[in-house]
Structures are given as C-alpha cells and as structure tokens.
Amino acid sequence: MYGQSAIVLTRKSSANSVLRRLKVYVDGQFVLSLRDGETSEIQTSPGEHEVTVRMDWTSSQSFGVSLARDEKVALTCAPTYDYFSSIFRGFSSPGSFWSIAGA
Numbered sequence: 103m104y105g106q107s108a109i110v111l112t113r114k115s116s117a118n119s120v121l122r123r124l125k126v127y128v129d130g131q132f133v134l135s136l137r138d139g140e141t142s143e144i145q146t147s148p149g150e151h152e153v154t155v156r157m158d159w160t161s162s163q164s165f166g167v168s169l170a171r172d173e174k175v176a177l178t179c180a181p182t183y184d185y186f187s188s189i190f191r192g193f194s195s196p197g198s199f200w201s202i203a204g205a
Contacts, residue, residue, distance in 0.1 A: 107148045107169040114180035115139035119157060124179065124200070127154045136179075148173070153202055155179050160199035178203055 113124055113136040123135035126144070128151055133144050136155075148171045152164040167175050179202045 106172045107146055108174045109144045109146060109151070109153060109167060109169070110141065110174055110176045111136065111144060111153070112141040112176070112178045113138060114178055116181050118181040122157055125156045127156065128152070130154075143174075153177060155200045155202060157200070162200035162202050165202035176204065 109128065111126060115138050120138045123137055125132060126134050126136060126142075128144060128146060130152070134142055136142060146169065148169050151167050151169065153167060154164050155162045162179065165177065167177070169175060179200055182199055182201045
C-alpha cells in the first residue's frame with residue numbers, strides 16, 4: 103500500500119490526559135491512536151505530508167514533514183500546557199492544545 107518511508111511518532115507522557123488515547127491524522131486521514139508514552143511507526147509514501155493530533159475537541163496545528171524514499175522522520179507530540187493550565191486552555195485555545203515537534 104505504501105512505500106518504505108515512515109513517520110515515527112512518540113507521545114510524551116503527561117498527567118493531562120494519561121487515560122485518554124490521542125488520535126493521529128496524516129494528510130487528514132485517521133491512521134492510529136496513541137496511548138500515554140507510546141511510540142508508533144506510520145508507514146507512508148515519500149513526499150510532503152501533514153501530521154495532526156486530536157483528542158476530543160482539542161488538537162494540534164498541522165505539522166509538515168517531507169520524506170525521501172526509505173527515510174524515517176521522528177516526531178514528538180505533547181500537551182502545550184501544564185496540568186493546571188490545561189483545564190482553561192482546552193476551552194480557550196483548543197486548536198493549539200497539542201504540539202508536534204521534530205525529535
């Protein structure tokens with residue numbers, strides 16, 4: 103189905119949502135769910151891709167990756183806010199609640 107390229111995504115452990123799964127989307131398509139502290143490899147084709155994560159009404163900004171053939175890119179996602187701020191920020195800034203960065 104896909105080529106040899108891959109995105110390796112790690113969800114940092116956080117008290118914000120330890121019992122909830124984080125949904126991962128590549129190019130707008132749901133690909134998998136990550137548990138707290140989990141790492142998963144997403145096989146995809148070479149080229150430009152957009153990665154987004156979501157949980158309930160909160161999400162990240164899209165993160166662009168460019169993959170060459172047979173390349174793996176490591177990314178890390180985590181809540182943007184600490185445990186106490188997350189209660190307020192989940193409602194006031196739901197589109198930037200999660201962050202994605204190159205590892």
